[in-house]
Amino acid sequence: MSxxxxxxxxLMLNKKTLIILGAMLILYAGVGFGTSYFIxxxxxxxxxYADLARxxxxxxxxxxxxxxxxxxxxxxxxxxxxxxxxxxGTSGDPVLKxxxxxxxxxxxxxxYYNGAPFDSLFAPYGVNVLQSRLTELEQSGQxxxxxxxxxxxQLNRExxxxxxxxxxxxxxxxxxxxxxxxxxxxxxxxxxxFIISPVFSMEAxxxxxxxxLSSRNGRRKIVAAKIAAVxxxxxxILAMYLLATFVFGFLSVGTLEGANAALRSVPDYVRAPLGxxxxxxxxxxxxWLLLSGTVFALIVSFISSRLxxxxxVCGASLVVLLLNIGIAALGTTIQNMIQPVVDFGVASFALxxxxxxxxxxxxxxxxxxxxxxxxxxxxxxxxxxxxxxxxWGQKKRTVA
Amino acid sequence: MQxxxxxxxxxxxxxxxxxxxxxxxxxxxxxxxxxxxxxxTTMIRILADILQPTKGRILINGQDKNACGDExxxxxxxxxxxxxxxxxxxxxxxxxxxxxxxxxPAAEAREQIEALARNVGLSGDxxxxxxxYSGGMQRRLxxxxxxxxxxxxLILDEPTAGLDPxxxxxxxxxxxxxxxxxxxxxxxxxxxxxxxxxxQVMMMEYGKVERLGSSEEYVRQIENCVWxxxxxxxxxxxxxxxxxxxxxxxHGDMMEVRVISENKPSADAVPVTPNLEDAYLYIFNYLPLKxxx
Ligand SMILES: Nc1ncnc2c1ncn2[C@@H]1O[C@H](COP(=O)(O)OP(=O)(O)OP(=O)(O)O)[C@@H](O)[C@H]1O
Ligand SMILES: [Mg+2]
Numbered sequence: 146m147s148x149x150x151x152x153x154x155x156l157m158l159n160k161k162t163l164i165i166l167g168a169m170l171i172l173y174a175g176v177g178f179g180t181s182y183f184i185x186x187x188x189x190x191x192x193x194y195a196d197l198a199r200x201x202x203x204x205x206x207x208x209x210x211x212x213x214x215x216x217x218x219x220x221x222x223x224x225x226x227x228x229x230x231x232x233x234g235t236s237g238d239p240v241l242k243x244x245x246x247x248x249x250x251x252x253x254x255x256x257y258y259n260g261a262p263f264d265s266l267f268a269p270y271g272v273n274v275l276q277s278r279l280t281e282l283e284q285s286g287q288x289x290x291x292x293x294x295x296x297x298x299q300l301n302r303e304x305x306x307x308x309x310x311x312x313x314x315x316x317x318x319x320x321x322x323x324x325x326x327x328x329x330x331x332x333x334x335x336x337x338x339f340i341i342s343p344v345f346s347m348e349a350x351x352x353x354x355x356x357x358l359s360s361r362n363g364r365r366k367i368v369a370a371k372i373a374a375v376x377x378x379x380x381x382i383l384a385m386y387l388l389a390t391f392v393f394g395f396l397s398v399g400t401l402e403g404a405n406a407a408l409r410s411v412p413d414y415v416r417a418p419l420g421x422x423x424x425x426x427x428x429x430x431x432x433w434l435l436l437s438g439t440v441f442a443l444i445v446s447f448i449s450s451r452l453x454x455x456x457x458v459c460g461a462s463l464v465v466l467l468l469n470i471g472i473a474a475l476g477t478t479i480q481n482m483i484q485p486v487v488d489f490g491v492a493s494f495a496l497x498x499x500x501x502x503x504x505x506x507x508x509x510x511x512x513x514x515x516x517x518x519x520x521x522x523x524x525x526x527x528x529x530x531x532x533x534x535x536x537w538g539q540k541k542r543t544v545a
Numbered sequence: 546m547q548x549x550x551x552x553x554x555x556x557x558x559x560x561x562x563x564x565x566x567x568x569x570x571x572x573x574x575x576x577x578x579x580x581x582x583x584x585x586t587t588m589i590r591i592l593a594d595i596l597q598p599t600k601g602r603i604l605i606n607g608q609d610k611n612a613c614g615d616e617x618x619x620x621x622x623x624x625x626x627x628x629x630x631x632x633x634x635x636x637x638x639x640x641x642x643x644x645x646x647x648x649x650p651a652a653e654a655r656e657q658i659e660a661l662a663r664n665v666g667l668s669g670d671x672x673x674x675x676x677x678y679s680g681g682m683q684r685r686l687x688x689x690x691x692x693x694x695x696x697x698x699l700i701l702d703e704p705t706a707g708l709d710p711x712x713x714x715x716x717x718x719x720x721x722x723x724x725x726x727x728x729x730x731x732x733x734x735x736x737x738x739x740x741x742x743x744x745q746v747m748m749m750e751y752g753k754v755e756r757l758g759s760s761e762e763y764v765r766q767i768e769n770c771v772w773x774x775x776x777x778x779x780x781x782x783x784x785x786x787x788x789x790x791x792x793x794x795x796h797g798d799m800m801e802v803r804v805i806s807e808n809k810p811s812a813d814a815v816p817v818t819p820n821l822e823d824a825y826l827y828i829f830n831y832l833p834l835k836x837x838x
Contacts, residue, residue, distance in 0.1 A: 148645045151638075159633050352629030356690070359593040360646035361619040367646065544595045545557070 148366055152374035156344055157381065166385070169336055173386050176332060177393035181319050186237045191315070191398050193239040198313035201247065202406070205311070210251045216244030246412070250311050253415045257308055268503070270416060275300040291508045298513050299504045302418045309415050312406035316398055317423040318413060323390045324430050325498030327470070333386045333434075334441060334466055334495060337379060341442045342458040344371055345450035345535070354544050368539045372446065372532055379442035380435060387431050418504040418515075430497040433517075437495040440524045441466070444491070447531035450538045466491050494520045546572050546606065546620075546697050546728050548592075553601035555587050555752075562587050564752040565601070574724045576739025577732035579749035580829055585732040586626050588749070589702045592730070593623040619647070622696030624687045626703050626732075630675040636662075636686055637671040643690040654693070661689040665719055681712035688719055699729045705738050717742055736822040746821065748828050756828065763824035770807050770831075771823045774814040775799040789831045791823050805831045 156162070185194045201209055220241055224234035235242040260271030269278055275296055282293045323329065348354045357363040395401055404424040408414050411423065421429060445462045452458050469492035472480055480487055493499045505516040548570045555563040562584050579585050590596035592603065594610065594617060603610045610617040630639060637658065644654035662668045665685040670678065675686060684704055691699060701720070705713045713735070720729065721742050733739060739746055740760055748756045748763075756763070771791070776784055781793070781800050788810055792803040803817065804810050805827050 147651075151642050151645055155631065161633075351631060352625070352627055353631065355593075355595060355625035355627075355629070356623070356643060357646060358595040359618055359621060359623045360643070361615045361648045361694075362646050363618070364615065366648070543597060544590060 148362060148370040149373050152344075152367070152370045153377055155347070156371075156374045157340065157378040162340060165336070165340065166382070169382070170385055170389055173332070173389035174393040176323065177390035178397045180323060181316055181394040182397035184236070184315055184319055185239045185242055188398065190237070190239040194243050194315065195313050195400075195402060197240065197243045198311070202312045203310055204308060205251055205254050209247065213244040213247035213251065216241060217248035220245050247311065249412060250309065253309050253412065257303070257415075268505075269296070270504070272300065272303050275303065291511055291513070295506050295508075295513045298506070299418070302504065306407075306409065306418070306420055309409050310407055312403055312410035314403040314406055314411045314423060316395060316400075317403050317406075317427070318411040320391060320394055320427065321411060321413065321430060321497065323394065324387065324434055325496045325500075327492070327496070329434075329496060330466060330470075330492055333383070334438065334491070335463070337382050337438060337442060338445050338462045338466060339459060340378065340382065341375055341445045342449055342462060343455045344375055344446050345539075346452055346455050346458050349453040349544075350455065354542070358542060358544065364539050364542075365536065368536045372443070372535065375442050375446045376439055379439045383435050383438040387434060391427070413498065414502055416503045417501050419501060426501075429501075433497050433500065434495070436521075436524060437491075440528050441491055441495060443528050443531045447534050450535045469493055488516070489520070489523055494524065547604075548698060548728055549604040549607075550588075550592075551602050551604065553588070553591060553598045553603070555584075555591065555596070556599045562752050563591075563598070566752075566754050567601075568747070568754060568757065570728055570730070572726060572728050573744040574720070574729040574731065574739070574742050576743035576746040577730060577749060578734070578736060578739065578746060578825055579732075580734075583749045584752040585749055586702055587752075589623075589626075589700055589730065589732060592698075593621060593625075593700055594618050619694070620697045622691035622693070622699045624684075624691040624701045624704055626706075628683050628687050630683075632674070632676050634675055635672055636667060636675050636678070639675050639686060640671070640690055640693065644693050647694040649694050657693055657695075658689075661692055664722070665689045666715070680707050681709065681715075684708060684712070684716060685719070688716070692723060697727055699723070699727055701729070701731045703733055704731065705733060705735055713738065736825045740821045748825070750829060760821050763821055763828075764819050767805070767819045767824050767827045769816055770805055770827060771817050771819040772804045772806060772810055772814040773801060773817045774804065774811055775801050776811075789826050791826050807831075 157166070182188065182191075185191050220231050220235055224230045231245060235245055256271060258271055258273050260269060260274040264270050264274075269275060278296055279293070279300065282288060282290070282296070287293055343350075348357055357367060401424075403410070405422050408417055408419055408421045408423055408426040414426075419426065419429075444465060445458065448461045448465070449455075449458045452461065469487055469490035472483065472487055472490070487493060500517050500520060507514045507516065507519050509519075550566050550568045550570075553563055553566040554561065566588060577585050577589075587596065591598050605613065605617060605620065634642065640658045640661070641654060644651075644658065649657065658671075659668070662671055665688060667682060667685055667689065670682060675683065678686060684707075688701070688704060691701065699720075704720075705716055708716060717738060720731065723729075724742065731739060731743070744759060745757055746760055746763060747754050775796065777798060778795075778800055781802070784790075784802070789805040790802055791805055794801040803823075804814070805823055
């Protein structure tokens with residue numbers, strides 16, 4: 146058997162880990178099924194919702210908009226002027242929930258033109274808002290600067306993508322939330338971290354380092370074998386999560402309705418600067434999660450190659466994983482001061498929900514570079530550096 | 546095969562554990578004797594390339610080992626002092642894994658494993674998990690893994706520790722059988738392990754290899770320094786504080802005591818033929834008692 150197959154066995158294909166993976170599969174299937182089945186009451190309620198939505202697919206229906214707005218007011222009276230309370234309050238009532246969703250949609254279309262009061266001055270949104278900013282810049286002669294170019298780029302995109310269209314995308318929105326929300330970190334990244342963490346540290350803690358480091362292939366080939374095993378294990382776990390949440394999510398309603406609707410029909414993604422359909426974005430998100438999750442696994446492996454106990458590796462990896470969440474808790478002032486750490490932290494790059502939901506660009510020597518392109522470069526860099534670090538570390542490693 | 550240590554120094558923080566060891570070793574069995582903490586394991590780890598010396602270098606056939614890259618380690622078979630296993634590996638898994646580490650092609654590895662398992666008497670147990678093996682079986686598994694890929698240099702760190710006499714003899718025979726055309730370095734506390742098989746014996750203390758010679762040379766050194774005498778049991782405890790005793794055999798109320806001493810310890814003492822164990826005690830226990838000249 147080759148070194149790679151042994152490393153894969155030590156990491157994943159052993160009884161203990163396979164049992165854990167089996168339990169995880171059940172959990173993931175449950176998450177996929179549960180989140181989608183109960184999204185509006187139950188299966189029957191979903192049908193009611195879908196039937197209401199079907200004839201209204203497309204641009205704003207002014208007549209129904211009025212009806213929906215009235216229902217929205219009713220919901221506010223009943224559950225308080227708080228979106229979360231309304232969300233949970235209406236979850237058992239498909240008709241009311243539909244009206245609230247439609248009212249939101251109408252609001253989103255307005256924002257598409259005029260932006261929203263809560264928009265930051267530094268991240269303007271809305272075709273009219275962007276247009277007037279451009280005019281301002283033109284009048285003050287700042288047409289050569291980065292801001293002018295990025296604003297123009299953003300406006301062009303918004304115009305090309307057009308006004309948001311209504312569609313029933315409940316299930317797709319739920320899928321993207323399962324794949325790209327903070328909960329994903331806990332459901333997927335923490336188990337992943339736990340399974341990858343012993344990859345190098347186990348050799349120190351079991352004492353097998355004695356044999357490994359004194360053998361011909363124990364300083365270079367073994368690192369390649371371990372990295373390959375880490376990648377395969379990470380991809381297997383990530384794919385299991387993606388498949389289980391997808392299959393069991395859609396199984397619960399028995400339809401892929403909304404697959405061809407635009408991604409921008411999903412409320413959370415209404416500002417996404419992307420022209421994908423939901424099916425297309427599903428592929429993009431899956432690839433994104435496979436990439437970001439694998440890079441995270443490499444970070445954990447690197448930590449594992451520097452520390453001798455699995456618990457220490459898990460602890461350090463958790464800090465890396467949850468750094469952003471910790472920073473977020475410190476408040477916006479501090480968060481703004483260390484924005485790059487936030488933007489390029491695991492909790493940000495791992496999640497499609499934070500990468501693709503809005504127009505976000507960087508100024509790289511005057512060039513307008515989208516956030517996700519920056520992240521891809523960053524991820525490739527991290528993968529390269531951690532791999533190099535593992536090879537270098539193993540070369541210099543001693544048992545003392 | 547020639548292995549050369551040149552001024553090897555190893556410090557752990559400010560503690561000097563090896564104090565400049567220079568040796569030239571060739572094919573044959575070398576026994577490395579020394580008390581606990583002498584630095585045997587440290588020296589062996591440096592030879593096994595899992596520890597770097599603070600100073601000095603190791604030459605293999607005249608070439609610096611660090612310049613040989615992976616090929617130096619390819620020549621080494623190493624049995625560490627503490628054996629370790631993955632809890633779910635069988636004996637066969639363990640050997641196959643080490644074969645993969647050594648880069649032995651799969652088909653050849655299978656043949657070697659069968660042959661080695663037969664020779665170390667583990668053929669019937671390879672399917673069992675190694676953590677369920679007895680101490681003796683684990684050591685034999687350890688020697689089998691060290692011998693995989695037919696290494697030119699075999700380094701064994703206390704391979705017989707914790708083995709019963711029968712296992713120890715089996716072990717010694719295995720090593721003898723495999724010592725032809727290789728350099729074998731064997732560290733131990735048990736003098737009789739190396740007495741019969743080592744062509745050269747090193748005595749190591751406080752991070753220095755004090756002596757290197759054949760068993761006969763050591764024995765010759767202490768001719769007329771080993772005595773046998775009889776003393777009553779009651780006096781034994783008191784007596785051992787002032788003399789180095791190498792053996793005691795009860796004879797009724799009296800004890801027949803084997804003593805190391807340059808001077809005749811008592812009027813009724815009779816000289817006896819020394820062995821390597823006496824030499825060991827002489828060097829490590831008798832000489833340090835005498836004030837340095
Ligand atoms: N990693 C380390 N850090 C600090 N000191 C160490 C380390 N390894 C060994 N030592 C010290 O070096 C000295 C020599 O240890 P070593 O294990 O080489 O002795 P040894 O001759 O093999 O002893 P034993 O017969 O008990 O196995 C000891 O005093 C030990 O405490
Ligand atoms: Mg030792």
